[in-house]
Amino acid sequence: MAAATFPRRYGRPVTTEPPMAWTEARAVAYAAGRAARPEPVAAPLAEADGLTLASPLTARTDMPAFPVSTVDGYAVRGPGPWPVVGRVLAGSVPEPLRPGTAVQIATGAMVPAATEHIIRVEDADQRPGGLVSGVAPPARQWREPGDEAAGGDELLPAGVPVTPAVIGLAAISGHDTLPVTPAASAAVVVFGDELLTAGPPGRGRIRDGLGPQLPAWLRRLGAATPAGLAGPGPVEDTLPAQTAAVEAALKHAEVVCTVGGTMHGPVDHLRAALAALGGRHLVDRVAVRPGWSMLLAEIPVPGGPPRFVVGMPGNPQSAIVTLVSLVAPLLDGLAGRAERPLPTVRLTEPARGRGGATHLLPVRVEHGAATPVRHAGSAMLRGLARADGFAVIAPGTDGAAGDVLPWAPLPLVPGGRP
């Protein structure tokens, strides 16, 4: 579609409604992702880290599946002292214990049927070739089947992120694969003729600060960013070029994050590009500062769930506000993760609100205390590079020292739970 079809109106919002409230925009993004969630797959345990359980994890057997000694010692039956008639090592199936006898037993070995006590080796007295005597502690020295779970018990609900410990639990409860929602793949498309990809800025040109950072944030939020999806670098500021770039990215990625062009400057073509691709706006401007011109559109896919374009404003900090406002809940929904209430922090110093808009204030958080960072203008990244996330100052309010506020954490730990 030619650029001339949209003279001077390229970036106009598609709605005359006021911008959506920030909390509502987050909820809309989550619900949209949830509705488009892909079918679960069975992932080998080694490949499940970071994905989300698509159905509850249940125990395949009692846990433990058989009585297991928790100590090295002697299993005994009847009154002592006892002749030691054998040895049970981990991994074997012992005969039932005969009355008046003992067997040596190792930690992790299956306890013989009819065992009454296990005497720890350090509490036992065994003469070479002779009888063993000793006193067992009052508490049972072995784990009974079902101590941890009965066969069929739910160990974890659906929607839980798979961590290394979850992988271990799946293994010890008898699973070879985990039912997971596959990671959404995400791509970044950066617009802007002013953007350089190497060297120092100057002479009207600036460095692209988002192309290099967004894929890493997206991976920390659980998306896959396959090599090759990043594109060739900034896309030139024409409608045909931007439409083609978004269309190409949508072929491979369920979520395409565009950067720039969300406003109505002379070369802001994003909304026209989305119109050309049949996009439907779910969020078109949000009452949040910075970042209010952000948007979320779904692009229909015949015979399948829709794909998504998240329009991030070009100012770098506004783009990251969009990441925590729209992309994080969208990816949570697509992964089938539970909708997460925001944690809270205590503000250490006053901070101005932004009138009728929610203010996302970049803060450094230490021991639950949030201190606003300096150099936090929406075109800056210096403050954000030291921030842990954004304190949320509600519309119509200012933040006072001591206020307990929700905050939107940045997913700082590589591969960690955001």
Ligand SMILES: Nc1nc2c(c(=O)[nH]1)N[C@H]1C(S)=C(S)[C@@H](COP(=O)(O)OP(=O)(O)OC[C@H]3O[C@@H](n4cnc5c(N)ncnc54)[C@H](O)[C@@H]3O)O[C@H]1N2
């Ligand atoms: N008349 C008005 N103009 C602007 C307003 C407004 O309310 N009225 N709002 C300003 C705000 S706030 C933002 S945010 C931007 C959003 O504009 P766009 O999303 O259309 O973004 P661009 O115009 O393309 O770029 C804005 C700014 O960011 C720089 N930029 C863009 N991409 C990158 C990148 N990848 N890395 C680093 N910096 C980037 C770009 O050079 C511009 O300086 O609109 C304002 N204008």
Ligand code: MOO
């Ligand atoms: O809204 Mo702009 O996105 O404040 O920097």
